[in-house]
Amino acid sequence: MARISIKEGYLSIIHEVSKILSKKNSLNEALKEILKILYSYWDAPISFVALYDEQSANLRITESFGMTKKEVSRGIFKKGEGIIGSIFKNEIPAVIYDIKTNPKYLNKTKIAKRVDRELVFLGVPIKVGGEKFGVLCVYKEKDREFSHDDAVKMLSTLATLIGLTKKMYERMEEERKYWEEEKELLLSNLSKDSIALNDIIGVSDAISNLKKMILKVAATDSTVLITGESGTGKSLIAKTIHKLSLRKNKPFATINCAAIPENLLESELFGYEKGAFSGAISRKKGKFELTDGGTLFLDEIGDMPLSLQAKLLNVLQDKEISRLGSEQTISIDVRIIAATNKDIKKLVSLGHFREDLFYRINVIPLHIPSLRERKEDIPILVDYFLRKFGERYKKRLSVDNPTMKILINYRWPGNIRELENTIERLIVMNDKRITPEDLPDYLKEDIEFEKEITDKVGFSDMPSTIESIEKQQIQDALKKTGYVKSKAARLLGYTIRQLDYRIKKYDIKIQKL
Numbered sequence: 001m002a003r004i005s006i007k008e009g010y011l012s013i014i015h016e017v018s019k020i021l022s023k024k025n026s027l028n029e030a031l032k033e034i035l036k037i038l039y040s041y042w043d044a045p046i047s048f049v050a051l052y053d054e055q056s057a058n059l060r061i062t063e064s065f066g067m068t069k070k071e072v073s074r075g076i077f078k079k080g081e082g083i084i085g086s087i088f089k090n091e092i093p094a095v096i097y098d099i100k101t102n103p104k105y106l107n108k109t110k111i112a113k114r115v116d117r118e119l120v121f122l123g124v125p126i127k128v129g130g131e132k133f134g135v136l137c138v139y140k141e142k143d144r145e146f147s148h149d150d151a152v153k154m155l156s157t158l159a160t161l162i163g164l165t166k167k168m169y170e171r172m173e174e175e176r177k178y179w180e181e182e183k184e185l186l187l188s189n190l191s192k193d194s195i196a197l198n199d200i201i202g203v204s205d206a207i208s209n210l211k212k213m214i215l216k217v218a219a220t221d222s223t224v225l226i227t228g229e230s231g232t233g234k235s236l237i238a239k240t241i242h243k244l245s246l247r248k249n250k251p252f253a254t255i256n257c258a259a260i261p262e263n264l265l266e267s268e269l270f271g272y273e274k275g276a277f278s279g280a281i282s283r284k285k286g287k288f289e290l291t292d293g294g295t296l297f298l299d300e301i302g303d304m305p306l307s308l309q310a311k312l313l314n315v316l317q318d319k320e321i322s323r324l325g326s327e328q329t330i331s332i333d334v335r336i337i338a339a340t341n342k343d344i345k346k347l348v349s350l351g352h353f354r355e356d357l358f359y360r361i362n363v364i365p366l367h368i369p370s371l372r373e374r375k376e377d378i379p380i381l382v383d384y385f386l387r388k389f390g391e392r393y394k395k396r397l398s399v400d401n402p403t404m405k406i407l408i409n410y411r412w413p414g415n416i417r418e419l420e421n422t423i424e425r426l427i428v429m430n431d432k433r434i435t436p437e438d439l440p441d442y443l444k445e446d447i448e449f450e451k452e453i454t455d456k457v458g459f460s461d462m463p464s465t466i467e468s469i470e471k472q473q474i475q476d477a478l479k480k481t482g483y484v485k486s487k488a489a490r491l492l493g494y495t496i497r498q499l500d501y502r503i504k505k506y507d508i509k510i511q512k513l
């Protein structure tokens with residue numbers, strides 16, 4: 001039988017190795033097969049791959065052929081140590097003809113001691129571009145016909161293939177982790193919140209009606225458009241609808257359409273294929289795909305660029321998307337809840353917002369009035385935040401009546417977010433009952449609305465009026481809940497003890513229905 005030339009043999013090895021690299025599911029599986037090939041084509045009885053481990057700053061044998069477990073465990077080499085460490089450090093291949101006597105060969109694995117044949121050691125660095133990954137080492141029987149120069153070239157080609165494959169697996173792993181983390185984040189963000197309808201605090205008719213609407217809307221899959229000034233609770237309401245819906249165990253994600261530049265917003269929503277644009281070094285799923293089965297909250301939708309509005313309209317109509325740089329369509333099942341603090345009808349009339357998209361998202365409109373339009377919610381919200389932050393900072397503080405009067409008077413341009421932040425600051429800064437002196441000046445200066453409010457709520461003596469508002473709130477809550485104290489307490493955000501205390505204080509009669 002005609003003997004195949006050594007060079008033909010090399011070609012066969014490279015062909016076999018590239019087939020393996022494209023088929024195996026992990027780098028280690030592929031390395032195992034490559035070392036087996038070297039044995040069958042070259043009669044190399046021992047071989048291994050040592051990869052560099054950043055954490056320990058050592059090279060370690062990752063996969064081997066013809067070695068005992070003990071030998072493998074001894075295979076730890078420092079950068080620059082012995083022949084293997086030097087190949088890695090200097091990125092230069094090496095051939096050692098007599099491993100038993102050559103002092104450069106440190107024999108850390110103790111292989112040289114146990115082999116009875118004369119073996120030549122060939123080692124090449126595994127590197128791609130400027131990145132070094134490790135060393136590929138082969139022990140081969142001495143053979144006069146064998147050109148070690150050619151062998152080193154062939155091994156260097158294999159090492160490059162191994163390096164490229166390692167990079168590919170690393171990138172795939174990174175991508176997989178990214179997707180996993182992103183999905184988990186979306187799910188855990190919400191489960192941590194554990195939002196319930198009772199966390200929407202307020203006794204005004206506006207809030208009571210909103211809660212009723214939320215319950216109805218949650219049972220459907222309709223698109224919702226929430227309007228209201230910044231800080232009025234649009235995001236809280238979107239999350240509550242999701243949490244009360246059948247989609248509650250699926251992801252919920254928020255995209256703020258005003259905060260992200262146009263091209264980034266598009267890739268965030270739709271995802272992209274590798275190479276779709278410069279910088280797209282790997283595939284990425286968009287929020288539509290990541291929230292499949294769940295809810296996507298498009299905050300500040302009024303700021304969405306017109307070009308994307310057209311794409312969003314298509315998604316809402318066809319229920320499918322395609323990633324940037326791909327023709328392939330992917331079906332998605334995502335509920336859209338949108339929100340805006342802008343006058344969206346005005347944006348439509350100005351041509352800044354598509355009319356067709358407006359009708360498409362405005363299936364169920366929910367409007368949240370500003371806090372200054374529902375002053376009656378302020379005392380209960382103050383109480384709620386005092387308790388919330390009191391628990392967090394382990395302080396039980398209250399506000400006196402003149403302070404409450406100022407808080408009710410203030411116009412709260414930042415709405416509930418501003419009130420919440422104010423109370424948190426007060427709790428952090430104070431250790432006793434909060435009085436007007438503890439308030440920042442701008443809260444006290446804002447008396448513009450005082451008269452209007454006094455007229456609206458109908459009182460002149462503020463402290464006693466606060467009490468009468470509270471009494472009224474309790475009476476309303478009791479009435480609404482059929483005089484079931486536990487339900488009324490929940491509605492008001494009180495404990496039953498706190499409710500009982502106030503029922504006594506205001507001498508409220510409990511009706512037996």
Ligand SMILES: Nc1ncnc2c1ncn2[C@@H]1O[C@H](COP(=O)(O)OP(=O)(O)OP(=O)(O)O)[C@@H](O)[C@H]1O
Pocket residue numbers: 199200201202228229230231232233234235236237299341416417420
């Ligand atoms: N009715 C409410 N009861 C209790 N907390 C509320 C209520 N409404 C809003 N909050 C709280 O106020 C803060 C601001 O609310 P949220 O972020 O939902 O407002 P937003 O309208 O979405 O604001 P933006 O328009 O700036 O995004 C949050 O911490 C939220 O939990």
